[in-house]
Amino acid sequence: MTIADIFAQSALPRLETEIFVSFLLQKNREFLLTHPETPINKATHKKFLILSRKRQDNWPVAYLTGQKEFYGLKFKVTPAVLVPRPETEMMVEEIIDIVKKDKQQHVTSTIVDIGTGSGAIIIAVVSELKKLKNDIFKNSEFKASDISAPALKVAKQNAIKHKLSSKIKFYRGNLLQAFKFKQNQLNKKHLIIAANLPYLTSTQINKSPGINHEPRLALDGSKQGFKYYRELFKQLKELNLNEVKISLICEIDPSQNISGQKIAKLYFPTANIISKKDLRKKYRFLVISI
Ligand SMILES: C[S@@+](CC[C@H](N)C(=O)[O-])C[C@H]1O[C@@H](n2cnc3c(N)ncnc32)[C@H](O)[C@@H]1O
Incomplete structure (x- = not known):
């Protein structure tokens, strides 16, 4: 042979x-x-x-080889984490653009990645900012959370693999509750929240055999797919971070663009909410500036 x-x-x-x-x-x-x-x-x-x-x-190729490339970096993946998708890469660019604007305005950024899975988003962001060789990397704070302990273990291994484990703090918990934020911790800072939470509807999942080896906890956003974003918006509102500038970037299914905007508006009536497209020109992100 x-x-x-x-x-x-x-x-x-x-x-x-x-x-x-x-x-x-x-x-x-x-x-x-x-x-x-x-x-x-x-x-x-x-x-x-x-x-x-x-x-x-239908096992994903990435689970069989144990790795997946995302934003030009190799990530360890196991069946405990979602395989990072190319469409999510635009979220990394969006965050980097926001942080660069903060630098021009002399504002310090705190970046949190909620539902970090393999750690792909936060690790890609931090490693790009590190390359800039300016004080953004030194001055910014980076945190990530997940509710799944096995997923967090993979994320931490990826942070070690990319030599960023001393820069990113990982927390286990339900969405924002994981961080136990206090208003005075964040005063005068820009809180940038990256969230690629489960957003598929149960019907979409049942119709896609290609994803049935990935964790349901990473995919299933319940009936309309917005269960976790509603909960995140509620938690954020209840934190009462009135003095803090907040940008929230949520990955969505293109079919949720209009409904997602409306739901976000209910929680944050005065926020600026815009939709952004992914590389395939489909609406994929809500950028909510509060
Ligand atoms: C769609 S995956 C995204 C993974 C990764 N951020 C990415 O973009 O590849 C959603 C992640 O959210 C996590 N998750 C689900 N419910 C959560 C909750 N209530 N609080 C925090 N994380 C949660 C899942 O374990 C999963 O890792």
Whole structure:
């Protein structure tokens, strides 16, 4: 058996076969193309067949290889966390733009990532800000929370992997309650909240076999998909952070754009609420400036 034989016999699309063979051999894809005669031993072939079967049973490629690229960084992923999606990358850019504006206005930012999962959003933000080599990285605070202990464990491992564990504080708890914020802690600061909370409706989940290996806790936003955002808005309002500038960026399903705006307006009638599109030009984010 050779690399060429595996490709000839594989029941998977070419790209997925390439990903698995390159993962098993620890060789890049160029190597597979230029060395098709490389022998594959029995043990490796068996491992390939197991991966192939799981993939055909809709296991995400990222769970099978244990990693996923997000914002140019490699993240460890396990079935305890949602596989970070490319559409979420725009949230990272949005946050970085907001923090850069804060710097121009001499305002210090506190950035929190609620429902951090693998830690993808907060780690990508912090590692981009670190690259700027100015005092934003030094002066800003970074926090992340999740209700799931196994997810937080993965997020912390990713922070260590990217050498950012001393910069990001992780908390377990229900949305904002995890942080136990006090008004005087945040005075004169800009609180930037990134939230990619479960927002799919139960019907959407039942119709998507491709996601049934991912944690329901990461996906299911109940009937209309807005259960967690409603709760987050309620918690934020109850904190009474009247003196604090707040920006809240929520990832949504494009179908929730109008309803999401209306719900946000109910909680924050005087806020500036705008919708932003993802890379596929679909409404994907609500940016709520309070
Ligand atoms: C859609 S996933 C997003 C994961 C990650 N932020 C990303 O963008 O890839 C939602 C995350 O919210 C977490 N979560 C669910 N309910 C929560 C709650 N009440 N409080 C905090 N986190 C929660 C889930 O465990 C999951 O990790």
